[in-house]
């Protein structure tokens with residue numbers, strides 16, 4: 001099936017999601033953590049824009065009889081009152097992942113929520129690259145890869161991961177816009193040591209310093225999960241469902 005055009009928004013503020021399939025990337029670590037959760041059986045992820053919104057949302061869901069685990073980070077660490085942090089490695093190590101999660105992170109969940117008007121918005125991580133690319137091609141629309149970035153600005157880790165998706169889509173026949181070609185170039189330069197390049201990025205270094213080197217290595221591995229998370233709205237609330 002032909003695929004059309006791929007653009008990259010290097011930071012969420014540049015994203016114009018209307019009419020396009022949006023792939024939202026926060027490789028370190030929000031969308032990687034979501035790939036692990038969905039890949040291991042989490043049925044629904046409710047994204048929250050802030051820690052405070054996450055706390056409120058968990059309470060509201062509980063009042064409706066929906067028990068959700070509250071996951072996420074502030075400054076990369078689990079905020080007070082949260083059940084889990086934002087570590088994909090920790091989610092992999094659980095005997096059972098939560099069936100339903102509320103996730104609140106600094107950059108990843110706001111970027112995802114900024115894509116609500118897209119006809120299809122999916123979270124994207126190298127851990128699930130082939131599944132996401134397959135679903136993107138099947139959707140047969142122009143594509144916008146949205147990098148969550150750092151402090152609302154472009155960040156090398158997400159640019160590199162965006163380049164991986166651009167490469168796959170171009171290989172499938174898509175034309176690429178200037179930022180997409182830039183991300184592709186960055187990825188091609190790092191292709192042989194993708195994990196190490198993530199670790200050298202500003203956010204990668206901070207995570208390594210905080211003791212999350214294993215997470216960074218995990219986030220740089222490809223295709224551990226054959227699942228995608230697609231954003232929908234249910235009862236007025238954005239929710240990511242595996243498909």
Ligand code: MLT
Pocket residue numbers: 026028029030031073076077086105106107108109207
């Ligand atoms: C974010 O959303 O900013 C990140 O996922 C932070 C993190 O590494 O936990």
